[in-house]
Amino acid sequence: MTSNKTRSAYHHGDLANAVLDEVERIIEEQGLENVSLRACAKAVGVSHSALFRHYADKRDLLTAFAARGARRMAASVNQQIADVPQGKRFLAVGLAYIDYARKNPGAFRMIFREDALNPDHPDYAQAMQQMAAILAIGGHGSEDTDALSPKALLAWSSVHGIAMLCIDGSLSRDVAQAELEALIEQSLRALAPVLLE
Amino acid sequence: MTSNKTRSAYHHGDLANAVLDEVERIIEEQGLENVSLRACAKAVGVSHSALFRHYADKRDLLTAFAARGARRMAASVNQQIADVPQGKRFLAVGLAYIDYARKNPGAFRMIFREDALNPDHPDYAQAMQQMAAILAIGGHGSEDTDALSPKALLAWSSVHGIAMLCIDGSLSRDVAQAELEALIEQSLRALAPVLLE
DNA sequence: TGACTATGTGACCAATGGAAACATGTGTCT
DNA sequence: AGACACATGTTTCCATTGGTCACATAGTCA
Numbered sequence: 001m002t003s004n005k006t007r008s009a010y011h012h013g014d015l016a017n018a019v020l021d022e023v024e025r026i027i028e029e030q031g032l033e034n035v036s037l038r039a040c041a042k043a044v045g046v047s048h049s050a051l052f053r054h055y056a057d058k059r060d061l062l063t064a065f066a067a068r069g070a071r072r073m074a075a076s077v078n079q080q081i082a083d084v085p086q087g088k089r090f091l092a093v094g095l096a097y098i099d100y101a102r103k104n105p106g107a108f109r110m111i112f113r114e115d116a117l118n119p120d121h122p123d124y125a126q127a128m129q130q131m132a133a134i135l136a137i138g139g140h141g142s143e144d145t146d147a148l149s150p151k152a153l154l155a156w157s158s159v160h161g162i163a164m165l166c167i168d169g170s171l172s173r174d175v176a177q178a179e180l181e182a183l184i185e186q187s188l189r190a191l192a193p194v195l196l197e
Numbered sequence: 198m199t200s201n202k203t204r205s206a207y208h209h210g211d212l213a214n215a216v217l218d219e220v221e222r223i224i225e226e227q228g229l230e231n232v233s234l235r236a237c238a239k240a241v242g243v244s245h246s247a248l249f250r251h252y253a254d255k256r257d258l259l260t261a262f263a264a265r266g267a268r269r270m271a272a273s274v275n276q277q278i279a280d281v282p283q284g285k286r287f288l289a290v291g292l293a294y295i296d297y298a299r300k301n302p303g304a305f306r307m308i309f310r311e312d313a314l315n316p317d318h319p320d321y322a323q324a325m326q327q328m329a330a331i332l333a334i335g336g337h338g339s340e341d342t343d344a345l346s347p348k349a350l351l352a353w354s355s356v357h358g359i360a361m362l363c364i365d366g367s368l369s370r371d372v373a374q375a376e377l378e379a380l381i382e383q384s385l386r387a388l389a390p391v392l393l394e
Numbered sequence: 395t396g397a398c399t400a401t402g403t404g405a406c407c408a409a410t411g412g413a414a415a416c417a418t419g420t421g422t423c424t
Numbered sequence: 425a426g427a428c429a430c431a432t433g434t435t436t437c438c439a440t441t442g443g444t445c446a447c448a449t450a451g452t453c454a
Binding site: 109175 | 229306325366380
Binding site for chain 4: 209212243246
């Protein structure tokens with residue numbers, strides 16, 4: 001689709017996005033350490049130097065990838081909680097968040113790998129702020145307080161922590177996936193009452 | 198100390214550990230992406246190929262570093278909760294855990310960067326198991342259940358999540374360090390009652 | 395059409411992880 | 425003590441990588 005459209009010989013048409021797709025593919029299939037500019041470029045059918053027309057840096061490319069991932073994640077969570085009543089939002093947000101992480105582990109890791117990217121990039125910063133807002137809503141119902149409340153932090157981090165432990169820690173190996181679902185939901189349910197005052 | 202002891206010309210004496218120290222220094226001072234075998238080797242005063250006598254791989258070296266970090270972290274937490282009464286253990290464990298993460302962010306990140314290391318390495322696996330045991334103790338008082346209980350998972354992940362968000366996420370930038378301390382403690386205190394049945 | 399700009403190419407470079415062949419030190423057995 | 429085996433370190437070499445530069449080509453717009 002993105003390939004044989006406006007590509008006579010030069011000019012891919014939408015290299016910037018195509019290469020992000022390629023980063024995603026490689027990252028999920030072979031892990032982050034196998035993402036090289038050259039591998040991405042070749043897969044897209046372009047010389048590796050072409051990428052520098054769209055991204056200043058490898059770091060810049062990864063930042064763009066993380067930003068896109070964060071946007072998608074926020075959108076996904078937002079969609080899944082759309083028609084959930086206010087009182088049950090935390091559970092819904094948590095499950096959606098963890099679900100996204102488990103289905104896109106590479107992207108999820110990259111989103112929070114701040115030492116490998118440029119956290120000040122406007123796109124990234126904005127996407128992350130959006131995510132934080134969603135999590136805060138799930139956490140304590142309103143979003144007007146600038147200062148993070150203890151309960152909001154607790155909501156944020158427990159969900160985030162579960163997600164991390166699911167895709168990396170021992171949860172990803174020692175626990176059967178079927179019971180993991182249940183385990184997660186029970187944990188979140190146990191926490192929910194605390195968050196509602 | 199480690200330097201001019203048994204080092205006539207060849208034979209450093211304790212290269213394996215010295216290079217781990219160097220990894221730590223670089224990782225904390227300049228970030229993970231600047232850790233190169235050559236840089237470590239030069240700093241220790243040895244040719245870069247010498248490292249391959251002690252570690253099969255860069256990944257193997259990083260795994261050893263992560264394992265040592267996990268052992269130290271477990272020891273540190275263990276020590277800080279030694280004379281805390283059973284009922285208040287969760288708070289103590291949480292604070293100690295987060296404290297270690299904030300003081301050794303590079304090491305902490307590496308410990309959980311499982312896609313960059315070899316999680317099956319016995320040293321690493323054992324150290325992680327030890328950590329999990331400690332966290333479980335803090336979570337629900339006994340360690341006999343093989344299956345992870347929801348409460349144990351909740352304890353584990355909330356503490357882990359806070360730690361992550363402290364060293365990377367927005368907490369590391371937008372929140373003043375002074376009030377962060379208080380915020381963390383309040384969050385953990387809010388969670389504690391849930392964990393005690 | 396002609397000029398300007400955006401996008402892509404190819405040749406080049408220094409640094410990196412890793413392998414191979416060689417050198418030197420240490421310990422052990424007689 | 426001498427000789428041998430083994431552990432540890434060095435040098436040299438290589439393919440790959442991120443990055444730069446000069447050049448080529450494709451759209452665009454006067």
